[in-house]
Amino acid sequence: MLNERIEQRLPSHLVEDERLGRLTGGSLMETKPMLSRTADHLFWMARYMERAENTARLLDVNYQTSLLPQSAESALSGWRGLLSISELTDDFSRRYGELDARQVMAFMVSDASNPSSILNCLRAARENARAVRGTLTTEVWETTNQTWLEFNRLIKSGALAKDPGELFEWVKFRSHLSRGVTLGTMLQDEAFHFQRIGTFLERADNTARLLDVKFHARNTEFFGSGLGNEIKEVDFYHWSSLLRSVSAFEVYRKVYRNVIRPEKVAELLILRAEMPRSLVFCMNEVVGNLMAVANDHSHETLRRAGRLRADLQFGRTDEILATGLHAYLTQFLDRVSDLGYGISRDFLMPA
Amino acid sequence: MRFFDEMHVSSAQVRDHYLTYDRWLGRQPRETMQSRREEAEMIFRRVGITFAVYGDKDESGDGTERLIPFDLIPRIIPAGEWREMEKGLKQRVTALNMFLQDVYHDQEILKAGVIPSEPVLNNAQFRKEMMGLNVPGGIYSIISGIDIVRACNPDGSGTYYVLEDNLRVPSGVSYMLENRKMMMRLFPELFAEHRVAPVAHYPDLLLDTLRAMAPAAVNEPTAVVLTPGMYNSAYFEHAFLAQQMGIELVEGQDLFVKDDFVYMRTTRGPQRVDVIYRRVDDDFMDPEVFRKDSTLGVAGLLRAYRAGNVTLANAFGTGIADDKSIYPYVPKMIEFYLGEKPILQNVPTYICREKADLQYTLDHLAELVVKEVHGAGGYGMLVGPAATKAEVEAFRQVLIANPTNYIAQPTLSLSTCPTFVESGIAPRHIDLRPFVLSGKTVQMVPGGLTRVALKEGSLVVNSSQGGGTKDTWVLES
Numbered sequence: 001m002l003n004e005r006i007e008q009r010l011p012s013h014l015v016e017d018e019r020l021g022r023l024t025g026g027s028l029m030e031t032k033p034m035l036s037r038t039a040d041h042l043f044w045m046a047r048y049m050e051r052a053e054n055t056a057r058l059l060d061v062n063y064q065t066s067l068l069p070q071s072a073e074s075a076l077s078g079w080r081g082l083l084s085i086s087e088l089t090d091d092f093s094r095r096y097g098e099l100d101a102r103q104v105m106a107f108m109v110s111d112a113s114n115p116s117s118i119l120n121c122l123r124a125a126r127e128n129a130r131a132v133r134g135t136l137t138t139e140v141w142e143t144t145n146q147t148w149l150e151f152n153r154l155i156k157s158g159a160l161a162k163d164p165g166e167l168f169e170w171v172k173f174r175s176h177l178s179r180g181v182t183l184g185t186m187l188q189d190e191a192f193h194f195q196r197i198g199t200f201l202e203r204a205d206n207t208a209r210l211l212d213v214k215f216h217a218r219n220t221e222f223f224g225s226g227l228g229n230e231i232k233e234v235d236f237y238h239w240s241s242l243l244r245s246v247s248a249f250e251v252y253r254k255v256y257r258n259v260i261r262p263e264k265v266a267e268l269l270i271l272r273a274e275m276p277r278s279l280v281f282c283m284n285e286v287v288g289n290l291m292a293v294a295n296d297h298s299h300e301t302l303r304r305a306g307r308l309r310a311d312l313q314f315g316r317t318d319e320i321l322a323t324g325l326h327a328y329l330t331q332f333l334d335r336v337s338d339l340g341y342g343i344s345r346d347f348l349m350p351a
Numbered sequence: 352m353r354f355f356d357e358m359h360v361s362s363a364q365v366r367d368h369y370l371t372y373d374r375w376l377g378r379q380p381r382e383t384m385q386s387r388r389e390e391a392e393m394i395f396r397r398v399g400i401t402f403a404v405y406g407d408k409d410e411s412g413d414g415t416e417r418l419i420p421f422d423l424i425p426r427i428i429p430a431g432e433w434r435e436m437e438k439g440l441k442q443r444v445t446a447l448n449m450f451l452q453d454v455y456h457d458q459e460i461l462k463a464g465v466i467p468s469e470p471v472l473n474n475a476q477f478r479k480e481m482m483g484l485n486v487p488g489g490i491y492s493i494i495s496g497i498d499i500v501r502a503c504n505p506d507g508s509g510t511y512y513v514l515e516d517n518l519r520v521p522s523g524v525s526y527m528l529e530n531r532k533m534m535m536r537l538f539p540e541l542f543a544e545h546r547v548a549p550v551a552h553y554p555d556l557l558l559d560t561l562r563a564m565a566p567a568a569v570n571e572p573t574a575v576v577l578t579p580g581m582y583n584s585a586y587f588e589h590a591f592l593a594q595q596m597g598i599e600l601v602e603g604q605d606l607f608v609k610d611d612f613v614y615m616r617t618t619r620g621p622q623r624v625d626v627i628y629r630r631v632d633d634d635f636m637d638p639e640v641f642r643k644d645s646t647l648g649v650a651g652l653l654r655a656y657r658a659g660n661v662t663l664a665n666a667f668g669t670g671i672a673d674d675k676s677i678y679p680y681v682p683k684m685i686e687f688y689l690g691e692k693p694i695l696q697n698v699p700t701y702i703c704r705e706k707a708d709l710q711y712t713l714d715h716l717a718e719l720v721v722k723e724v725h726g727a728g729g730y731g732m733l734v735g736p737a738a739t740k741a742e743v744e745a746f747r748q749v750l751i752a753n754p755t756n757y758i759a760q761p762t763l764s765l766s767t768c769p770t771f772v773e774s775g776i777a778p779r780h781i782d783l784r785p786f787v788l789s790g791k792t793v794q795m796v797p798g799g800l801t802r803v804a805l806k807e808g809s810l811v812v813n814s815s816q817g818g819g820t821k822d823t824w825v826l827e828s
Binding site: 132138142146347 | 396397398399581586590591593594599600601602604605615616617618619620622
């Protein structure tokens, strides 16, 4: 009994690793290797679905913020930030010129010329799924296919103009459904692990970008608000809407039982292992699933993933803020993209 | 012209094997059937049972995926008719495989003068690379699709004819399976009232057959399905069959040949492949030997094949047996190899390479169907009775310029089956493609794919030209 209770108090990711370690190291059942191209399609299918969801979240938070009473300039700065963290500022201005809320939304939701639009993410998710539909359960395939067909119908019927908030909710809902049906029906073999790696690598990237949105909107580095330096009202709205965009507003209250403080928001979304969209949570999932598919070439990628996770596990908010939040996140994004490259080289596109 | 209708003897009289169905249909309100049709379409779309038409757009305007129209009225075959047809199909496919074995080895049938050498040896479908190569069990065409039509005799009875053999990469079996699933989903009560022979075990038979044909030295063979990729018109079927059999769906880029063995690239390194159910044409299979520019195949595959380290289903070079210029000789093959009378008849065929036949064809052009000997998919053909005078004359010039390229057949009065159309229920022409699996034994599931020409009067059932499909019921006793 005592041992069990101690184990229960271990941080969740350690328990998780233990379980995966046993599964991979000690399982007596032999699992079949899978086609690299299939793994690649599954990885990207999951990434695109996750990206569609996060784009919807990002748009939703900006849209909700834009409904608050504020100066025209500060309203626009939110949209500017959104384009900037998506690295789409130039593409947008080339196509639309002047910044305009409606047009940013159209560009990010249904513009076929924007490779990151929700339309293109859902299309890519569906095309990747179609390429490996035999590997997916019927439910997973049909959910992905149906999302794509239905999204087209919604766009044609003018759903974006009618009620952007409702459309964003719908996209989030379909992504929940995809993930749920994957968890609920897929055999937890390599096919499953590569989907999970895709999901969490993408989410890590997206959460980091989301956290960085304020820097992009105002172009000011954040080193912490400092003692006695009370948070401004506009900042309160920024940080609380950021929390809402990752469904973490209530979570924040529950965890901290305190007013919204930027340092705490950063801590929650970077270092809290229980928070399912935090960077450390994502990296726990990436590492766990990577371990389950490890092969003869993947030592280095696994080492880098583990190292990145350790930095998060044992990191502290004050250290992060000492270098500046934006600088920290920029470096994190580089490491995530390096991991993506390594996974691709080791598993998905072997020479 | 008189047509044989599968359901009705006359407008007043329903054939015995359709009586139960007819009574049931009479009880269905029109709106119910309409809403069932819509339901079927919605399900097919959601499931993604689509095919691609080259250079076409689908309803959303940006893709190339189309639904094949599915008709709710089944084509029913009585048990006795099926038994006869099954015997005939097994006989025919057995002889075709013996022909392939012969033609790539000793060529006895040519030496005996039963088939002239010229149309065989000078045929683009004859692969000299296959000469002397031994394939497991001497089976070249492991999966065969035989197109059958029923035509009306002067006395009003019907006769089944083989219209063509498909021994390269015959497709359509997934629709046979999905149509049955759809019918059972939409009308479960019908299956309580009829004893319909099941077809759902086809993927198991196929997997068994593929594994049985693996190179002899292999204990636990790995079989894969090779597809040209997701933009191929039959991609749904490739993915479907791979999934149903629980084997990998691979593309050419996933495979490579090393030391005359075939491997696939997996997340844990190379893995041996023993049997390839390939849905890629010969020409694209091995850039070392066939088309150099092909990216769909695997370089070195023929070497591995020659070394006996991999089985191809179907073998290279099966096209020589289903070529339209060889088709007229199939009844003779059956007699030559099996010493039996053909159970299934050929459609009478005029071989335009032969002088007398060409003259007859030119004299009767407006009554005949003239086909390119290498054509497929209903392209490059003349349907005399349906063509305008100008079309007939234009085709005459083409034919005179290159007669060896054509055969001609009388316009068959393809049988009809009641079908839902805009105006209600009307007869439409149909054919049937049963699938024959040849391995240690020759096996098949009862039934096949029934295709229906949806346009009034049309005889072209190909899905690329507006054809639809029906569920095919073989009744048990």
